[in-house]
Amino acid sequence: MIRFLAAALLISAPAFAQVDFSGGWSPLYHEDLPDRIPGPELGDYLGLPLNDAARLRADSYDADRISVVPEYECRPHSSDYSMRGLANMHVDAIRDPVTQRVIAFHTRMNFQEMERTIWLDGRPHPSDYAPHTWAGFSTGTWEDNMLDVYTTHLKESYLKRNGVPRSDKATFTEHWVRHGNYLTVATIVTDPVFMTEPLVRTQTWIFDPSQVIGRDICETAAEVPKAADYVPNHLPGTNPFLHEVADWYGLPYEATRGGAETLYPEYRKKMEKPEHPRQQCERYCSCGAEGYVCLDPTAPPPKKQ
């Protein structure tokens, strides 16, 4: 009897076992808060499986670019990153009126109004010649009560907001899991141009029916005159900021340069000693403590009640 029940439970759920993701979801930033909210430090490539090309692209990046080059001002996050930062999200289920099946989920993120449609109706991805967009083109299939989403046709964008690039040849896979009032999405980015292996990150939301997402309009305005062919960048070897992360946090410089090796625990065995070890925390010390969302790196920890 029990064996039968167990077997019944183990049988894959029938094709129609689906989860409803629709509703308002409020992001929880406890995971990777300093990276997602205040933002990553220059030169911090920790935990990213980068190749040398990505490293030099990031070392050459000058943050001036997003204010000096007008075409950067209103760029939204691409859909993989938009799940990370300022990620208040609303999900709508779109149903086929005849079969009542969900044929797509439509998501809208607060920041820069990133909208995405995840097609569940089996349609193919567009041709190689179709335009790429920030959102990309997404299709989803159910794996029991987990939704696997595959996205292609992405514009070039970034993995981290300090210049680490993500190419337009990348694709990403997501696994959407709803567990009660929590939604967790695991995002796996595969980029043959800039990474040696897939990058896995997770984000979590809590269900929030009272959430209201408005508009987030951006209009380009040239505020700084610039020469027509000027693109802010650091020539190779000239970026003066790359040792800051190691110094501020007492880390070995090599570790901050990222690469697949640095993702795994075995790396600690061969990790160098830091050049400037720190005895106590001096930066973002209070992040996440007791729910404290820090923006100011030097703010003292909240007083204990």
Next chain:
Amino acid sequence: MTAFRFLITTALITSPLFAQFDLTGEWGARYHEDQPERIPGPELGDYLGLPITDAARLRADSWDASIATLPEWQCRPHPADYGTRGPADLRIWKDVDTQTQQVIAYHTHVQWQAQERSIWMDGRPHPSEDEAHTWQGFSTGKWEGNQLTVTTTHLKESYLRRNGVPRSDRAVLVEHWIRHGDFLTLVSIVTDPVYLTEPFIRTTNWQLAPQQSIDPYPCEVAEEVERPEGSVPHHLPGANPFLSEFAEKHGLPVAATRGGAQTMYPEYRMAMKGSAAASIATEPTTHTETEATPHAGIHVQRVRGNIFMLSGAGGNITVDAGSEGVLLVDTGLPDMTDQVLAEVAKISTKPIRYIIDTHLHPDHTGGNEKIAKLGQTIAGGDVTNLTDDAREGAKVIAHQNVLNRMSESQSGQPPSPFGMLPTDTYFGAGKDIFFNDEGIRILHPKAAHTDGDSIVFFRRSDVISTGDIFITTGYPFIDLARGGSIQGELDALNQILGLVIPARNEEAGTYIIPGHGRLCDGADVGYYRDMLTIIRDRILDLRKKGMTLDQVKAAKPTRDYDPRWGATSGFWTTDMFVEAVYKSLGEKGTH
């Protein structure tokens, strides 16, 4: 005898209403009348038989045939009044209403430049004065006995004769089309209050030619001569060396060749003998000050797609109404705002999102405060919780210099109230926005009629709002006190012409909404640019000769344009214009 009288009387009774002659068919042009003028062409300086004014004479004396090689001139066709004179094989066909069997319209196709005209027979009215003028104009016809009398208005400026004698855009053409068997005779009468002292009559003939087949006549502009941008060939007053050639060649007194109404009548031969003392009528019998009387209230003119023009509330207002809301270019006079809003609401009830100010003058910014307040910007992204009021009111966009000048006191006037000020300024060459499904380019020409001018280019709709850089009602108001200059004005007009692409024969395609006056296209801006370039060249020449401002004014360098564009009273007179040009040419007369 009585019977005979009766027969004659019946013959003289006007034919009943439906006695019409069918004008349709293929008509081969006959050139026996006026052949040298119509085919080889008139000689320079030959104004014989034309009842022209002094202004027309100077226009013609200034004309340099090279102007026909400018890109804006190359594909210009003859207008309705001249088209029947030049290579003029003609086809006429008609549209007939199936129910009533009445002719709705006659259509003509003239050989040269494949010009087509519709002559409306159904009693429809002529369009408003804001409607664009075309080469063929707008024609309506009615039968008078067995002749078709056609009245044509809304003609673009053009020529009476192909040696530079102008015909203004205020002219009206009346034609009488008479078919007699296989011959068609046209009597055409041009009345031009600007350049003619009396109506000008010509006749033209065709013979039925059923085997005729008129070829297509495509024309494509090709720049074959590199010349500095904005150059307009012309002769300075008194500098045209060709004007006596015609008289010498044909043994005529020069004074006779200068034309004028009295040279048309036999009595002139008495005066002609022996001297050039024959006085020549100068002023036209009617003098037109500025553009035709404005209509009472606001007039709405659809331009194309989402774009409308509102006139009658001060400066023209452009309305772009679409799915995202409404965008206005300029807001008119302050006391007309309520009416403006009422008219905009008839076009669209969606919120007003943007106001773009083409410049700071009060007849263009008067409605800023009230209209902006009623509008609604789409705002959001309130990450810092400080942007509560961002969505209140429409965005008012203008060049930075507009804000600078409006917020300080000017010429003794206090600064503008805060609500009138632009909220979003830009500097540099321009600013792009994307609204109602098209890219909208706001371009800044420097030091044009003020130093804060914006031109608004609706790229997909192919419409340009020019503000007061281009008007059809008079000379441009070059506001020296606010940074305007004649050179900047000319550069701005050339910039606009650089954006214009006409559909065919220098007509339609890109439409232009001027700061004041009717809807226009590239040819109209071309004429304005030509006129101002010629005037600038003349005043510059006089400056270089050492003349003072008063001497220049006395020389009347604009006299051939004054009847159409000048004013002797009011806010902006001809003298003030000449002074502004003189002063903005600077100390050394440089640009």
Next chain:
Amino acid sequence: MTHEMRLTILLASSLTLWLGRASSQPQNFDSVQIHVEPVQHNIYMLVGAGGNTTVQVGSEGVLLVDTQFAPLAPKLMAEIRKLSPGPLRYIINTHMHPDHVGGNAAIAKLAGADPALPLKIIAHENVLNRLTETVPGQPRFPEEGLPIDEYATPTKNLHFNGEAIIIYHEPNAHTDGDSVVLFRGSDVISAGDIFTPGGYPFIDIDHGGSVQGEILALNHILQMTVPAKTQEGGTYVIPGHGRICDDADVVEFRDMVVIVRDRVRDMIQKGMTLDQVKAARPTRDYDTEYVTSASFVTADRFVEAVYKSLSHATEHGGSSR
């Protein structure tokens, strides 16, 4: 194979044929399928072998930008006829390379000409000049395919199928005869090989190309594009090879060219020779994106073209900007 590999192989083989060196295997066009991609409003993009073909259709007929290779003409015309039966009135060539002009004569012939509505083939005068040069050992370019409606001014305007079309000459960009075509009503730009998102630009020094001109041309394209919302859509850009793009995609490409130029210029100012610059690999962070094993424009080739453009400028007294 991916479209980038295909394009680079074809570009390589066509160029070797063009340059008169020992020809490689004649290209097999039989297996090439034409892919039709609608762009926006009146505009379609046709991908075959060779450069992308732009098709504008409407009530007045058909206009093409670039014509690929002669053997593909029947397949291209078949697809064009599905889009419109109207007369072919204009062919515009963005530049003289054979994968863009090769089909001119064949397509003109297939389209058939109505003498009352003749076909006009338009290109910058430098294209006509080069196509009419006699190169020993090379067959003459077929006369019916020559752009005898050439222009020599900075722009040429047309009005066709209800919209304004502006052809801009981009001097000394990837060649000295480059044109960029703006379809103003449809809001689409055909950029030719000035913009090739799948690979480094081929700066053809022997035919008048220069990196300075390439950068000016890319900036000019950016000046013309107006994106819709969030820096996306609005004006679409059809590249010489590759997918349909928009403003942001051109920005990435422009940034890459500028940054590589900045680096090579810096090295020239330090007195490095071409070999030293190549050895320093100034493109190594872009190679993974823009170079594959079959690329015609390798990193070395690109660096060499940039180096030569900048050195040429300084030699002749100009700034190496």
